[in-house]
Amino acid sequence: MHTLCLDPVMLNQWHPISAIDILTIGKNYHTTLLGEEVTYIVKETDIVLVWRSNSPKIFLPIKLEYGFVWVSLGTPPKTLFPFPEFNETDRRNVATGVFGVNVSAGRAVENFLDMGHFPYVHSGILGEEPHTEVKDYDVEVSEERDEILATSCKFYQPKAAVSSSEGMDVDYIYRVPHLNCALLYKSSAVDVKRLDVIIIFVQPMTEEWVRAHTGMCIIDDNSTDEEIRQFQQTIFAQDKPILENQYPKRLPLDSRIETPIRADKSAIAYRRWLLNKGLKYGVIASAD
Secondary structure, three states: OOOOOOOHHHHOOOEEEEEHHHOOEOOEEEEEEOOEEEEEEEEEOOEEEEEEOOOOOOEOOEEEEOOEEEEOOOOOOOOOOOOHHHHOOOOEEEEEEEEEEOOOHHHHHHHHHOOOOHHHHOEOOOEEOOEOOOOOOEEEEEOOOOEEEEEEEEEEEOOOOOOOOOOEEEEEEEEEEEOOEEEEEEEOOOOOOOEEEEEEEEEEOOOOOEEEEEEEEEOOOOOOHHHHHHHHHHHHHHHHHHHHOOOOOOEEOOOOOOOOOOOOHHHHHHHHHHHHHOOOOOEEOOOO
């Protein structure tokens, strides 16, 4: 029996539950969101119904955006965060898989923001020794846009993308526009003037179990969808055991419990951002 979420900060969010392109019209699907069992079905193209499994006559608010089905168990905002690159006609938008992970949503997002683990966890792909230094970068917490933006991030990567043929110094921008979602903008291996986007949209099933929905929004005319999926799935498969070995599973927001290292400025900003929002679900808000 799952503990139901009573935290309005989390309840009143849009949450991803599935990539759209993997769904079959007329088939019922089941998942868990914030401790509740939900059922969903694609009635026809662009018409999806979602309901609490024990309340089949009451449909939940849904939104079809960025290739995913989003649902709320509370009163969500009218719009989702902006992601204009998704609609650029020359980009490939590929859902690269969903991963069940025994960790909180905050831990999953924070790991996505961490460049320091690249040479050790993703050696030969996103990093390698002796290129281990995380150079200083800038972090902005915008009240107006309600998001965190980390800029001027640079890291050497042996194989930065599926289309890469050699190592390169990669420019990164990290964006956190949602409690449980992050976007990584990085140098394109094809077009030096533009950035590819890698996404992680996290579905909190419970406080300590998530489904991490991943995807790529990239400029790449040569790789197949399967090659793009395999590249990202290789990366996440390396992250999963590291994530699941973190303790505690829930993300501590109080620096007296756990202090991120100095180089991890985006993690510090993310934890403060969540704390200022009053989030209680999936986190440890206080050492008391």
